[in-house]
Amino acid sequence: MSEPIIEVRHLSKSFGTHVVLRDVDFTVKPGDVTCVIGASGSGKSTLLRCINLLETPTAGSILFHGQDIMAKGFSPSSYRARVGMVFQSFNLFNNMTVLENCTAGLRYVLHQDKEAAKATALANLEKVGMAPYIHARPRQLSGGPEAAGGHRPGPVHAARSAAVRRAHLGP
Numbered sequence: 001m002s003e004p005i006i007e008v009r010h011l012s013k014s015f016g017t018h019v020v021l022r023d024v025d026f027t028v029k030p031g032d033v034t035c036v037i038g039a040s041g042s043g044k045s046t047l048l049r050c051i052n053l054l055e056t057p058t059a060g061s062i063l064f065h066g067q068d069i070m071a072k073g074f075s076p077s078s079y080r081a082r083v084g085m086v087f088q089s090f091n092l093f094n095n096m097t098v099l100e101n102c103t104a105g106l107r108y109v110l111h112q113d114k115e116a117a118k119a120t121a122l123a124n125l126e127k128v129g130m131a132p133y134i135h136a137r138p139r140q141l142s143g144g145p146e147a148a149g150g151h152r153p154g155p156v157h158a159a160r161s162a163a164v165r166r167a168h169l170g171p
């Protein structure tokens with residue numbers, strides 16, 4: 001049986017008296033796709049933010065490959081280089097193309113060389129049907145204010161996730 005990548009144990013998070021997460025428990029193993037579904041304001045983003053250490057849980061623990069991410073001496077920056085989070089507003093760089101947006105993290109955080117980063121990004125963009133848009137800018141994808149009617153949906157629908165690089169899935 002494969003070892004868990006992420007274990008969330010008895011996780012709670014409150015903002016003042018407002019309890020947003022109460023005793024949340026789940027485990028993510030290699031190959032798992034875990035969806036968090038709930039009403040607006042139910043705490044989905046807060047959960048992802050806790051997993052990414054952008055919020056400090058009120059109680060409980062989160063283990064990454066068995067290591068407590070809130071333990072003293074644990075490095076949030078090297079952890080975040082291994083566990084990605086796509087923000088709700090995407091936060092893409094508008095002055096960069098789709099391909100450049102997808103290679104920036106690989107090059108500047110994971111220090112891949114330009115060609116390797118491009119190959120990884122192209123392979124993944126291809127998988128989600130984005131190959132025709134690699135030279136487009138984010139504004140062109142979302143329809144933008146200049147699009148007729150302003151309500152035209154863009155060709156991109158992004159799933160938000162806590163994603164772990166394949167190379168880090170092993171022990």
Ligand SMILES: Nc1ncnc2c1ncn2[C@@H]1O[C@H](COP(=O)(O)OP(=O)(O)OP(=O)(O)O)[C@@H](O)[C@H]1O
Nearest residue numbers: 015018020038039040041042043044045046047088
């Ligand atoms: N920094 C904060 N300070 C105080 N309250 C907060 C903070 N962040 C989130 N909340 C509150 O926590 C609750 C959960 O918010 P959260 O953003 O996690 O919901 P969500 O499930 O992601 O909603 P949506 O589907 O709209 O994105 C909301 O009531 C929100 O107002």
Ligand SMILES: [Mg+2]
Nearest residue numbers: 044045046088
């Ligand atoms: Mg949210």
